[in-house]
Amino acid sequence: MSADALKALTEAHAACRTVVFADMTTRMVLLSESRTVLHREAQQALALRGGRLLSAMDGDAPDPETAWDIAYSIGPDEIAVFLRVPDAPSDALCCLCAPDIDLDAFATDARSCLNRLAGVEG
Amino acid sequence: MSDPDRFDDRLAQLAGSDETVGAARVIARAGGGGRAVALAVLNAIDESILPAELVVASEAGETMTLSVAARRLRLVVAASEDLAADTVIGQELDPEGTEELEVVIALIDRFARGAAGTVVVVEQPGEETGPRGVSATRLIGMLPEEIVDSPASELVPEGAAGAPEADGGVEAERFLAVAGPRISGHLLRRPDGSETADGADDIVDILSALADLEAETTPPGFEMWLRQTGQPDGRALGRAVWADGSVAAVAFPAREGGALAAAFAQTLTV
Structure with a gap:
């Protein structure tokens, strides 16, 4: 089940508060998992924020054919992690985490989760 | 400017x-x-x-x-x-x-x-x-x-050129001091608009554009762009903003992302 992938990600990382899987082309939130109640508008806002951040520096990607595929937004109280698949850039995973998240470990697991949802190997 | x-x-x-x-x-x-x-x-x-x-x-x-x-x-x-x-x-x-x-x-x-x-x-x-x-x-x-x-x-000694209150950027200076060995280039824009930069010309041009980018978050915040599926030495970009208006844009190898996030967090806790 696709929803199980999000649940597994939040369960594996206690500091992960919210995960949203969204289609950036249609700007639709397809799946969400959150430790607290997160209204639809908030989910949508998180997805839009992820889309803006992920594409903000596309013009300056090191290789024109391979855009940035992960972006972080780190604040005093929260870390937002946004991922997309290079081969399917409309699929994005948007996550909100507590500041004590293990960034590298979480990013690896989030990538795996996104690849499963997007049907990408790796 | x-x-x-x-x-x-x-x-x-x-x-x-x-x-x-x-x-x-x-x-x-x-x-x-x-x-x-x-x-x-x-x-x-x-x-x-x-x-x-x-x-x-x-x-x-x-x-x-x-x-x-x-x-x-x-x-x-x-x-x-x-x-x-x-x-x-x-x-x-x-x-x-x-x-x-x-x-x-x-x-x-x-x-x-x-x-x-x-x-x-x-x-x-x-x-x-x-x-x-x-x-x-x-x-x-x-x-x-x-x-x-x-x-x-x-930071700005009494009697030195420039007014102390016009300088600022203390957290940004501290961030760059800690991040220094991990980055390949940076551009620092202080609250008074003055800038210092270090790195190859093409990198500094990118960092200048990055510094101009509208922040997605209310300062203080640090945004990073990486290619996770690429090489660990591949170029990544980061842009930190602080409440005093200073901005530090940095280029760094992707593998240093976690360390730079920690370096930014240090500026929030001092």
């Missing part, structure tokens, strides 16, 4: 109310602490445009003669015996020569810690041709931790 505006701003800073003693300009007072003295020396280098020799002296009787140009330290021409670091005197500085740069920093550190009374600089015309040298900004990033952690109020 447009380029002409930046130039005017730079000229206005340089035309600030310097305190002079004869031909010497007072750049710091030893009472402000070692950090203030070390930063004043490096700021004097950072203010250089034309090739010049800066003779820096304190009332402790110690002096350093530095060959500078275009905001870079080319070489240490001479230093007092007590400060002597024979391995770098007269040696052209290579940006890749980490060991010799550490010797230079140690020299400035010794001068700063041993300074007494006022610290002055006398500027003389230098050789038109010479080595490119190392940027003052990079040397600031290499200052020892205990100096870096000195009180923020000492």
Whole structure:
């Protein structure tokens, strides 16, 4: 089940508060998992924020054919992690985490989760 | 801010109310602490445009003669015996020569810690041709931790060019000092709009665009862009903003993302 992938990600990382899987082309939130109640508008806002951040520096990607595929937004109280698949850039995973998240470990697991949802190997 | 505006701003800073003693300009007072003295020396280098020799002296009787140009330290021409670091005197500085740069920093550190009374600089015309040298900004990033952690109020010493309240960027300076060894280029935009940058020209151009980018979060915040599925040494970008309006844009190898996030977090907890 696709929803199980999000649940597994939040369960594996206690500091992960919210995960949203969204289609950036249609700007639709397809799946969400959150430790607290997160209204639809908030989910949508998180997805839009992820889309803006992920594409903000596309013009300056090191290789024109391979855009940035992960972006972080780190604040005093929260870390937002946004991922997309290079081969399917409309699929994005948007996550909100507590500041004590293990960034590298979480990013690896989030990538795996996104690849499963997007049907990408790796 | 447009380029002409930046130039005017730079000229206005340089035309600030310097305190002079004869031909010497007072750049710091030893009472402000070692950090203030070390930063004043490096700021004097950072203010250089034309090739010049800066003779820096304190009332402790110690002096350093530095060959500078275009905001870079080319070489240490001479230093007092007590400060002597024979391995770098007269040696052209290579940006890749980490060991010799550490010797230079140690020299400035010794001068700063041993300074007494006022610290002055006398500027003389230098050789038109010479080595490119190392940027003052990079040397600031290499200052020892205990100096870096000195009180923020000492960033701009009393009597130095520019008004202290117009400088700011304390957290940004601290971030770059910690991040220095991990980044391949940076651009620092202070609250007053002044900028310093270090890195290859194409990188600095990207960082300038990055600094102009509208922030997705309310400051303070640090945004990073990486290619997770690429090589760990692949280029990544980051942009940190603080509540005082300062912005630091950095380029770094992707593998350093976690460490830079931690370095940014440190600026929020000090």
